Amino acid sequence: MSILSLKNVTKNFGGLTAVNNVSFDVEEGEILGLIGPNGSGKTTIFNLINHFFPVSSGDIIFKGNNITHKKTHEIAMLGIGRTFQVVKPLKRLSVADNIMAAAFSRESTFEGAKRVTREVLEFTHLDHVAHQKAGGLPIAGRKRLEIAKALATRPTLLLLDETAAGLNPAELDEAIDIIRAIRSDLGITIIIVEHIMKVIMNISDRIHAIAYGTTITEGSPAEVAANPTVIEAYLGSDYH
Amino acid sequence: MHNDKFISKSEIGIFIFALVLPFIFDFSPYIQGLLIFVMLWVVLGTSWNLLAGYTGQVSFGHAAFFGIGAYAAGVPFFLFKVSPWWGLLFGGITAVILGYLLGIVVFRLRGPYFALGTLAAAEILRIAFGQEEWLTNGHNGILYITTWVSKYPYYFIILAIAAGTILTVKVVMRRREGYYFLSIREDEDAASAIGINASKYKNISMGLSSFWAGMAGAFYFIYMGFIDPETVFALHNISIISILVGIIGGVGTIWGPAIGAIIMVLLQETFRSAFFGFAPQWVSGMHAFVFGLLVIFVILYLPGGVVGDWDLIKKKLHLKRKSEMKK
Amino acid sequence: MEMFLQSLISGLLVGGLYAIIGLGMSLIMGVLKIINLAHGQLMMVAMYVSWSAWNYLGIDPYLSVVLSVPFTFYLAKFLSKYLLNPLIEKDSILPENQVLMTVGIGMVLVELARFLFTSDYRSVQTSYTGQAWDLGGVSISIPLLIAFIVSLLLTAGLFYLLMKTDLGRSIRATAQDRLAASLMGVSAEKITVLTYGIGSALIAAAGTFFLPIFYLYPDVGPEFTAKAFVITILGGLGSTVGAITGGIVLALAETFGATYLSSGYRDAYGLVIFLLVLVFLPGGLKSLTKV
Numbered sequence: 001m002s003i004l005s006l007k008n009v010t011k012n013f014g015g016l017t018a019v020n021n022v023s024f025d026v027e028e029g030e031i032l033g034l035i036g037p038n039g040s041g042k043t044t045i046f047n048l049i050n051h052f053f054p055v056s057s058g059d060i061i062f063k064g065n066n067i068t069h070k071k072t073h074e075i076a077m078l079g080i081g082r083t084f085q086v087v088k089p090l091k092r093l094s095v096a097d098n099i100m101a102a103a104f105s106r107e108s109t110f111e112g113a114k115r116v117t118r119e120v121l122e123f124t125h126l127d128h129v130a131h132q133k134a135g136g137l138p139i140a141g142r143k144r145l146e147i148a149k150a151l152a153t154r155p156t157l158l159l160l161d162e163t164a165a166g167l168n169p170a171e172l173d174e175a176i177d178i179i180r181a182i183r184s185d186l187g188i189t190i191i192i193v194e195h196i197m198k199v200i201m202n203i204s205d206r207i208h209a210i211a212y213g214t215t216i217t218e219g220s221p222a223e224v225a226a227n228p229t230v231i232e233a234y235l236g237s238d239y240h
Numbered sequence: 241m242h243n244d245k246f247i248s249k250s251e252i253g254i255f256i257f258a259l260v261l262p263f264i265f266d267f268s269p270y271i272q273g274l275l276i277f278v279m280l281w282v283v284l285g286t287s288w289n290l291l292a293g294y295t296g297q298v299s300f301g302h303a304a305f306f307g308i309g310a311y312a313a314g315v316p317f318f319l320f321k322v323s324p325w326w327g328l329l330f331g332g333i334t335a336v337i338l339g340y341l342l343g344i345v346v347f348r349l350r351g352p353y354f355a356l357g358t359l360a361a362a363e364i365l366r367i368a369f370g371q372e373e374w375l376t377n378g379h380n381g382i383l384y385i386t387t388w389v390s391k392y393p394y395y396f397i398i399l400a401i402a403a404g405t406i407l408t409v410k411v412v413m414r415r416r417e418g419y420y421f422l423s424i425r426e427d428e429d430a431a432s433a434i435g436i437n438a439s440k441y442k443n444i445s446m447g448l449s450s451f452w453a454g455m456a457g458a459f460y461f462i463y464m465g466f467i468d469p470e471t472v473f474a475l476h477n478i479s480i481i482s483i484l485v486g487i488i489g490g491v492g493t494i495w496g497p498a499i500g501a502i503i504m505v506l507l508q509e510t511f512r513s514a515f516f517g518f519a520p521q522w523v524s525g526m527h528a529f530v531f532g533l534l535v536i537f538v539i540l541y542l543p544g545g546v547v548g549d550w551d552l553i554k555k556k557l558h559l560k561r562k563s564e565m566k567k
Numbered sequence: 568m569e570m571f572l573q574s575l576i577s578g579l580l581v582g583g584l585y586a587i588i589g590l591g592m593s594l595i596m597g598v599l600k601i602i603n604l605a606h607g608q609l610m611m612v613a614m615y616v617s618w619s620a621w622n623y624l625g626i627d628p629y630l631s632v633v634l635s636v637p638f639t640f641y642l643a644k645f646l647s648k649y650l651l652n653p654l655i656e657k658d659s660i661l662p663e664n665q666v667l668m669t670v671g672i673g674m675v676l677v678e679l680a681r682f683l684f685t686s687d688y689r690s691v692q693t694s695y696t697g698q699a700w701d702l703g704g705v706s707i708s709i710p711l712l713i714a715f716i717v718s719l720l721l722t723a724g725l726f727y728l729l730m731k732t733d734l735g736r737s738i739r740a741t742a743q744d745r746l747a748a749s750l751m752g753v754s755a756e757k758i759t760v761l762t763y764g765i766g767s768a769l770i771a772a773a774g775t776f777f778l779p780i781f782y783l784y785p786d787v788g789p790e791f792t793a794k795a796f797v798i799t800i801l802g803g804l805g806s807t808v809g810a811i812t813g814g815i816v817l818a819l820a821e822t823f824g825a826t827y828l829s830s831g832y833r834d835a836y837g838l839v840i841f842l843l844v845l846v847f848l849p850g851g852l853k854s855l856t857k858v
Contacts, residue, residue: 050433052429071432071437072429072432072433073432073435073436073437073438074437076432076433076434076435076436077435081433081434082433084430084433088427088429088430088433089426089430090422090423090426090427090430091426092422092426092492092660093422093426097419097422100419101419101420101422101423101431101434101436102434102435104416104419104420105434105435105436108416110414110415113416113419149430149434150433150434152434153434153435292661293660293661296661298661298663298666298667345842345846348845348846349845349846351662351663352601352602352663352666353800353845355602355663355666356602356796356800356841356845357842357845357846359793360797360838360841360842361842363793363834363835363838364835364838364839364842367831367832367834367835367838368832368835370831371829371831371832425660475789476674476789480670480674483667483670487667491659491660491661492660522682525678525681525682526678526682528674528677528678529674529675529678529679529682531674532671532672532673532674532675532678533671533675535667535668535670535671535674536650536668536671536672536675539654539659539664539667539668539671540650540653540654540668543657543658543659543660543664544659544660548660
């Protein structure tokens with residue numbers, strides 16, 4: 001059964017159509033890759049799913065509920081967590097307190113939130129920097145903190161927005177391991193937006209490709225990588 | 241934030257000291273009055289700090305809550321001769337109701353627009369309370385013969401209110417609400433993405449903040465025996481003072497506003513009395529000028545306030561002492 | 568009917584003056600992205616400069632504009648260079664620290680004025696002070712009319728500056744995108760300082776031309792600061808035309824409100840409209856024109 005369905009979702013900003021009639025389903029337990037060139041509307045799709053912007057038309061169904069018009073915090077409470085491409089740590093709080101704030105979404109007691117925080121810190125390999133100020137973390141740490149905050153809200157679906165960008169090869173491998181473990185150990189369904197092909201092709205079960213806000217193809221990583229329209233969208237038509 | 245003890249020994253010490261202070265020294269009524277004003281400003285600054293410093297909603301209209309609290313004690317007395325002491329019950333609650341109604345309007349605004357919105361709301365109330373004479377006796381104000389001549393009973397009441405305000409902040413900041421306030425302050429979008437209902441928690445913060453500001457207002461009427469709209473809804477003497485106390489002491493720190501209040505009352509009285517008579521008389525009009533300079537200095541060099549940047553201050557002093565020792 | 572016409576005409580004339588105050592604020596808001604809570608206080612400084620020139624040197628207030636405007640311009644440049652600009656890079660818990668700084672600046676200016684000139688109400692007495700034109704029952708105050716014409720000229724001048732000169736282009740570029748402007752060789756820092764100076768010079772001119780009409784006292788500053796932000800929000804941020812309509816709407820609301828509703832609430836009408844606009848029309852009146 002699909003956990004999330006986008007049905008003919010369109011978003012206009014003034015005269016510009018950022019997302020045009022996009023539909024896809026995400027199956028429970030899978031990792032769906034969302035790819036497309038810069039400005040093709042990937043982050044906008046995430047912003048529509050968790051309702052940072054209202055959709056212009058279309059519907060978003062999560063676990064059988066229509067969440068199209070739900071508020072951002074309600075969507076988070078229904079079980080959709082997300083990270084931000086431009087990381088948004090609570091700068092002046094410690095790493096642990098960042099996660100605490102998120103953990104309180106499911107835990108009403110201080111002790112409960114603290115327990116969740118400890119688990120998440122360990123899972124995301126952030127325990128050694130738990131008491132540092134989040135604003136002072138290097139980029140790899142801040143990217144992982146994004147994931148940690150999202151995990152602390154106990155999501156069933158996680159939207160990862162470029163969590164691997166700007167990482168060195170060693171950090172990249174660590175990030176891939178963590179993302180895989182999120183699915184295998186925690187059983188969380190994932191939609192991932194990523195520019196680094198090594199990551200997205202390795203991790204995803206299926207890939208949905210868009211360009212200029214419109215779907216161009218969907219399929220297994222191998223199929224999508226071989227699709228001429230995808231190659232053209234990425235590299236320009238002169239490439240052939 | 242969650243590792244330190246909830247209430248430290250030194251905090252208990254400070255409270256006991258404040259409690260027994262009047263028994264140790266034989267203060268003149270003038271000093272007694274100053275102590276009461278320090279506490280009043282502690283309440284205002286701490287309540288402002290909860291909304292602005294911890295939740296990031298910089299109110300420029302805290303006089304609205306102070307004023308409505310004062311009139312919650314004053315209006316029933318003026319109309320029906322109800323004892324103003326009931327104000328200690330009504331003052332806070334009335335302010336919370338006002339805060340909720342105001343929130344409907346001003347929480348649609350962010351950043352500086354929120355600041356302007358609260359400022360405008362407080363000013364509208366000031367003008368309205370001056371005009372509606374049937375309710376408030378207008379600019380003539382409401383007069384009441386205070387219950388006690390001695391200032392000491394009032395000192396203990398406002399000390400209790402101040403302790404209540406600080407304790408509220410301490411308790412809240414250890415709970416879910418506190419974490420949510422900070423998240424909203426740091427990044428409202430990121431906060432809502434982790435499931436925080438920002439408008440609900442902004443209202444909670446506003447409610448707690450306005451409650452204590454309203455209590456301070458009610459106390460003010462009981463203690464002074466006189467209120468008029470220009471005094472209790474004053475932009476400069478209430479709204480701006482609440483902000484200055486917070487900034488100078490330290491935004492987003494528990495004890496910052498308390499320290500800020502002490503510094504500012506001391507400074508004000510030092511100047512008002514022209515350095516206790518040692519300086520020429522013209523100095524006495526300069527206290528507001530000095531406040532202005534102090535704010536400019538603090539924003540430029542101690543953006544965390546005296547408490548928030550205490551480590552920085554210590555380091556500077558330490559370095560200075562070191563270089564003096566070398567000489 | 569006469570009462571209506573009288574209200575309309577005084578409202579429009581005062582509105583022209585308000586427009587200048589709004590223009591200065593709008594310019595500063597557009598480029599510095601802050602609310603300048605020292606705006607009216609800088610106007611008060613200019614008024615005291617002109618008043619002093621009249622009182623001590625016998626200079627006509629309309630001539631002393633050559634003193635008050637440069638004085639306020641350089642004072643404002645100094646303030647923004649040494650007190651506001653350094654805050655851009657400072658990390659502080661409250662992003663509003665520049666706004667709070669203008670509160671501090673405003674306090675210092677008001678108290679300095681109180682110290683130098685006391686809290687007494689001041690006014691200038693000139694040959695044209697109480698003069699008015701009588702148009703069949705409706706009277707037009709001559710100094711108000713002159714002030715109105717000057718404000719029209721200033722508005723036109725500012726328009727020319729912004730649209731036709733290199734400086735104006737740099738200011739508009741900085742207002743639109745500070746980073747992009749600085750990448751293209753515009754010194755955003757210099758432009759910021761200059762904009763604060765120009766915005767303040769505008770209100771300085773307005774203040775001087777107000778002098779024959781209004782009383783002067785130190786707290787006149789905060790009152791006009793409040794008016795300035797009401798005007799700016801009414802008109803829509805960073806909009807020249809908006810500032811003018813905002814000024815006129817505020818002045819009309821004040822005069823008609825005072826004539827037909829209650830004069831005690833005079834200062835509240837603007838604030839109520841202001842709150843309504845902030846909440847229901849976040850783009851200001853200018854957002855009504857383009858649907």
